[in-house]
Amino acid sequence: MVAFIIRRLLQAVLVMMAVGFVAFSLFAYVGDPVAIMLGQDFTEEARMRLVRDLGLDQPFFVQYFNFLVKAAQGEFGISYRLARPVSDLLMERLPATLELSLCAALLALLVGVPMGVYTGLNRDSFLSRLMLTVSLVGVSLPTFLIGILLILVFSVLLGWLPSFGRGTTVALGWWTTGFLTPTGLRALILPSITLALFQLTLIMRLVRSEMLEVLRTDYIKFARARGLSNRAINFGHALKNTLVPVITITGLQLGGIIAFAIVTETVFQWPGMGFLFIQSVSAADVPVMAAYLILIAFFFVLINLVVDLLYYAVDPRLRVDRGAAGGH
């Protein structure tokens, strides 16, 4: 178990170094920071000094190493566009994105899993067919279109919910939250639904097909032959056996939710990291882009680690040392 975690952590470090390399390459190949920072008029002497100050005269690998060391300390330099430390910018935006992603993920899970179980158990009912048909819409409509449609209906036509922004937020230390004010909560609804819809339908379809698969297994038949109640069979035995694939996909999707909040945040002018990233791309603000890239990669790595640990919690076959198991 400990060896497993250590192995995974080492892998995570390698992944982060690779992502760091890509992020670092942005500096080298997207624009020339010296030219950007010096502006129009400069002396050759000033240019040389800046190159030396930025460490650009040093060999490639030394620069890369320095970049990694600074990145590990949370230092990503100064934004070209806003002339503020990138880490400050990201930290300001992080809560907005994480709160939105959390709401979307919870919505997708809390609605998607029960719907998947229902459609798996009542394969031929009218409601199941309806859910499956409607879920096709969720899978096939692009996120931005869903967002715009929701704004049209609930903000423009009905006027019930705000169409942009986070509403009023409350600062808890450096974390700003929208959970504590009515406007903040109302502002969360539409973006959360937009972001969750695709994941929700995906989870529902996944749980459904896994349920159908598990319900056909011998141990479910045997559980019926033992006279267990339907509730115990469906939720105790069947659902738990669908969890491993569901955890895998959900974990990956959670990373996706955080990363692809970009579109939703842009549609709803949500002051999160994704929106910041889009603005930075259009301004070729390389430090912000690089830092965003690394941060998102970090989330993915972290989530994958949690997913792996959850496997252990769910499936006892992984927990036992190899070799101790008798006869397969």
Place this chain on the structure above:
Amino acid sequence: MDKLSNRPLLEVKNLRVEFPTRRGTLVAVDDISFSIQPGEVLGVVGESGAGKSLTGAAIIGLLEPPGRVAGGEILLDGQRIDNLPYEKMRRIRGKEIGAVFQDPLTSLNPLYTVGRQLTETILTHLDMSESEARARAIGLLQDVGIPAPERRIDHYPHQFSGGMRQRVVIALALCANPRLIVADEPTTALDVSIQAQIITLIKRLCREHGTAVMLVTHDMGVIAETADRVAVMYAGRIAEIGPVRDVIQRAKHPYTEGLMGSIPKLGNAPARLAQIDGAMPRLTAIPKGCAFNPRCTKRFTPCTQLRPDPIPVGATDVACWLYDQTKKAAAE
């Protein structure tokens, strides 16, 4: 037990199991009748597709849809159980009728300890506290011959070997002390040496608990070893049913004779084994008259025309025109 033995524990009367398909209805079990006395072991043999497993599934009320009981009755202790609503039948399954399936490797839920699966079954059927149920579970594991049950109860299925898992499955079937166990090929998936152990175990437990067993298998050896009576099934019908010794030593139905001829005997000169030519008909193409007639060496006129019903011949019941004196006389 003597008082009870007048009335059979299980009675199957004219049971018919059908599968509606797009190309018409398939009759997988066709009008079969038999009974099991309390504490008796009834073996059911036949080739794959003869309907023996479906009969077992019909008795525990777990036919896979679209299969359904289309006719006849199943009575447990004189009570009809084939037409009970799901919830009522559920309370009989596991409590009155236990089941053992073929593959012990897939019969247990891999995510729960065997202890949890045992106590769950016990608590479903018996009024007990958690700790009583656990004590009973340990006792059951001990009963089925699992060493160190106090420790093993908290192990997961994958930590047991195949034979041990089948023992756990048997313990699960015995949780509520059922009066009948339907064992569907309980030894087929196991090594030969383990098979013998499991058969001995089933025999011993049934004797100790007075449990009747319907033992479905295609292994005549297992039947000879275990059963009191045996039913030979062919193409959804019972060809011959009677005390195991009579059926094995004085087989009457030509199909049973063929079956016995195909079993190697120890001690005899290594002659070529007898075999029955041809194959069992598919359900879509069951021949008119006796289903066995195209393969039968003793076929005569009525066999291709009329379906024989089981008639008593000595200690056994045989579904064969050879034993119908009037038909026989008419043919001669």
